[in-house]
Amino acid sequence: MNISVSAALGASLVLAGCNTMPPEVTPAFTPADPTYGITDNHYHPVVSYTHREPTDPQNWRKLNDDLSPADKGAGS
Template structure:
């Protein structure tokens, strides 16, 4: 039992010895660079809209049976 507790506590003890200095943060591009910010493109949100009229429901049994594995039974 004590061996299990020691093995569970070992990673906690060892992690206390780890380096805690954060990595250096540098900018990939200068803010003054013209290429630092990509230009935005306008995309019409409703450009592909097609008007569809509501229809009455059709019998689903035939089309369900046709799409079932094995075809019509």
């Protein structure tokens, strides 16, 4: 009888947790909403070309220092 009481208790707990429906999940906006507006869609090319010319060799330390995000004398 102990097993049947445990089974009845377990079944009643499972069914008690299922008596409410979950809240309805809706998006923040709908496509049919006229107040939402239309975003600005403009063309972005996938492949772009930038013409570059060869230059003379330059001081590599100065180039590294110019491109470095660290403060001067920061040690890295």
